Amino acid sequence: AYPLAGGEPAWSAGNEGDSYSSPLVATLDGVPQILLFSGSLVGHDLQTGAELWKFRWPGGHPHIAMPVVAGPTDVILSSGYGTGSGRVRIRRDDSGKWSASEVWKGNRLKAKFTNPVPYGGNLYGLDDGILACLDAETGGLRWKEGRYGHGQTLLVGSRLLLLAEDGSVVLVDPNPE
The missing domain is CATH 2.40.10.480 (Thrombin, subunit H)
Known part of the structure; x- marks a missing residue:
């Protein structure tokens, strides 16, 4: 991420491999964050780039479709090449710890x-x-x-x-x- 003024990066994050899926800014469980969908779906803090949570997603090919926000805590993922789609729930507990859990997954x-x-x-x-x-x-x-x-x-x-x-x-x- 780059600041509006200046050419030096403010932060960099992510090491999940290839992806053609565009990054997405979303508010999940009340917290704005940037979602990156490559080897996994990962939520990063907008200000620091720190990884908030990670959800592993199968597939041997780079993902192309963007995640779709489906309510205040849920994200829908879809990938080709036999992978399918699924719904993931992102939550933060009272201590501030994040979790990402599968709601459903299918081959459709x-x-x-x-x-x-x-x-x-x-x-x-x-x-x-x-x-x-x-x-x-x-x-x-x-x-x-x-x-x-x-x-x-x-x-x-x-x-x-x-x-x-x-x-x-x-x-x-x-x-x-």
Whole structure:
């Protein structure tokens, strides 16, 4: 991290290996922090770079999708290449000690190049190129259909905008049914 004025680093952190996932500033359990998703998901103090907590995440390939904040203490992760998705709960106890624990993990919603989209208590995204909807609380599959390849998924208002691998653009009304 660099200060706004000056060219010397304020701090540096992280040694988890390769990642294409962008860093994310998030407030978890009331504390602003920066999340790095590479070999693990790691929360760092914004001011010092100190590691607050770490959650190991499987996968032999660099992660690409960004973590998705799902409430005041939860983060959703997704990775391609057979890994799948999961929900992690980040908490700080009364003594200030942090913990990161798995809420659920499954082999659905294996996002390779795009971030899962939370909407209405559900997660939408490309699961190895097929659009899928998961219950964000449980990770249960609601449906999986429509072959779009490894494209991009965005929420625009109340609709999903999909850029398919073949270049076509599709609007989808997100519906868990």
